[in-house]
Amino acid sequence: MSLKRHLQKARKDKKAIGQFNFSTLDQLQAILSSSVSLNIPVIVGTSVKEATFFGMAEAATLVGYYQKKGAKIYLNLDHGRDIETVKKAIDVGYNMVHFDGSKMDFEANIKDTKRVVSYAHKKGILVEGEVGYVPGQSAMNKCDLPDVDVVAIEDVVCFVKNTNVDLIALPFGSVHGIYSQAPKIKFKFLKDVSRIKPFLVLHGGSGVKDDDIKKAIKLGITKINVNTELRMAWRDGLKQSLKSSEYAPYSLLNKSRSNVESRVKEKLLIFW
Template sequence: MFIQTKEMLQAAQAGHYAVAAFNVYSLETLQAAIHAAEQENQPVIIALGERYFGTVDVEGFAALTKSLAEKASVPVSLHLDHAYEKESIVRAIACGFTSVMYDGSKHELEQNIAYTKEIVELAHQAGVSVEAEIGSTARGAFSDEEEGTGALTDPASAKEFVDQTGVDFLAASIGTLHGMYTGEPDIKLGLLDDIRQAVGVPLVLHGGSGTPDDTMQQAVAKGICKVNVNTEVSLAATNYLKQAADNPMHLSDMMAGMQQAITPVMARFVRLLKNPDA
């Protein structure tokens, strides 16, 4: 079933669990995400980053996602990830995305508030929810995200930001990375407690790949309602394709094998984010 992201995350917040948001860029990655969620009987967020607009037809992708979501046995929503340009957000809203992320984290707080508020007003008029970010998630290994500063989220700034913008979800920077860690993760769960106390909206964790399972589960218990996952799935896919390339086969078989290779990786994240007491 195709539902609103806000409805999905409000349910997660009330139920003390989190929803996996998988970055996808092809039919195979989209189908794998939905199949993984159905295996675990949990909701899933399909995320398309602005950086993929050059290789993925946005309108066609939205139509495809909605068609598969309507047949799915679990709730599915469609999210625009890390958009920096207003034009991208307008385009996503027009073709049916249920939520958008405006990333103004590179700006000073006052500018970020002003730009995000404009996007919130635009999106809310169309019934679309908005995610934004305070702080800046750094980039680790194998990531295709823009380089972030790694600045952590200040709880007081987060409160001011949410109060003034009316944003629906907040991405909290607590030490996770886009991509894989190259050293020991230093994730500030105490800071997450402070952010949770400061704001009431659902919180988002960027950088699910490589984050230790126990840390992830603690973060969910402390209020994270959405976890973004990209790189770990990408590595599973490319590792499979490297092996498959040594055994000549039809492209259709290779793509089917890739989908089979990444589905259990996605299912593990979906399972990890469940409420263990539910």
């Protein structure tokens, strides 16, 4: 089944597909194992920095191999801000790309997103666009929760009409990273915007309360991005392993891998 079909089914059944980012092989294997064991589709994502570290073509080749084995796993370029980088991801075999023009002025965002959509759709690749800015960093943050400004519904409709994106990320109140306070999801805005055609994407899924996630899915969220929680789980596992006298990487990384797998399973059971 194609990624688009999985997204359609998720929206129809009031479920959401999780996107889990990775930059190491053990992270990718942990996400894959979680998906296979629960028989739930997943999207694996690489930011531009993650793709640079892991290898863009290598990521596409591995995910393609898993797909041929029957896994319900799909690869997305996360927060691509340069058109040529996004095109490269499409050309090497990514299943979807996220073009993030949220820091541009509105008209420039439409123009460049439209260019990406035109290129991607010719190759059967889905495109996620973004209107408005989702703040924060994919880390454990000690500062106050940043403010999140909602965009006008008319701007969302205009963007969708002029770009023909398949998915759209909007500032629903979530933020990238984890803060001392849980973010407050703007459910009224989510309900108002849920009538648009593209699949709705929630970025910054790590710090959001489980009940808020479930409510957001019922209101139309179809894809949820998680990164910070996986990074923390991976790091905590490695820190624990490094206390031992072990030297073999495959032994040192076992705890990191199992931590990530457990966290992904927890999220999948909430989303699906």
